[in-house]
Amino acid sequence: MTIHRLLYRSDMDLAGTAAGIRQQIVEIVRISEARNAADGLTGALLHTRGVFIQVLEGPMPAVEATFERICCDLRHRRVELIELVEAEGRVFGEWSMGRISADQRIERLVSRLPAGEDQVPEAASAHATIQLMRTLMVSGPAQAASSEQLPGTLRGPGG
Numbered sequence: 001m002t003i004h005r006l007l008y009r010s011d012m013d014l015a016g017t018a019a020g021i022r023q024q025i026v027e028i029v030r031i032s033e034a035r036n037a038a039d040g041l042t043g044a045l046l047h048t049r050g051v052f053i054q055v056l057e058g059p060m061p062a063v064e065a066t067f068e069r070i071c072c073d074l075r076h077r078r079v080e081l082i083e084l085v086e087a088e089g090r091v092f093g094e095w096s097m098g099r100i101s102a103d104q105r106i107e108r109l110v111s112r113l114p115a116g117e118d119q120v121p122e123a124a125s126a127h128a129t130i131q132l133m134r135t136l137m138v139s140g141p142a143q144a145a146s147s148e149q150l151p152g153t154l155r156g157p158g159g
């Protein structure tokens, strides 16, 4: 089966206290895990300082349909597609939707990522972002992500 991988970023549009916002994000991930497992999708959602960065991977029709729903979601805005490519395999095969809650160390790492098309080709920047997210998912809360990080759930069959 051909796998496509989509990467986007958006600005959070969530109101409330820090704890309330965190709870809303946990809820987004909970719904996404169930939907994505049923649709054969895997991926990860990173949230940091009002920004979402999400990777979705799986069969093109499911990636497209899910991204269309995501784009209409009023819990974020300025959704910018960074990359949509045919992939050799899944980077986040173990997670129907992993959540990465960025702490200060991650923010420092993210700020060091290559940025802007004028500096590096966009594909190289997308690749660096995806690899960082994969590293953060695998290394777990103790080493990289904050203690809020959830392990994510295993994807369902058929993906």
Ligand SMILES: Cc1cc2nc3c(=O)[nH]c(=O)nc-3n(C[C@H](O)[C@H](O)[C@H](O)COP(=O)(O)O)c2cc1C
Residues within 6 Å of the ligand: 028, 031, 032, 033, 035, 036, 045, 052, 054, 056, 066, 069, 070, 071, 072, 073, 075, 076, 097
């Ligand atoms: C940042 C963000 C990421 C999301 N990621 C997913 C996702 O990976 N899969 C998914 O099914 N829905 C995701 N959603 C939720 C969808 O926008 C939508 O609410 C959900 O799929 C239910 O759609 P429905 O009410 O039309 O059935 C995300 C929402 C936000 C704000």
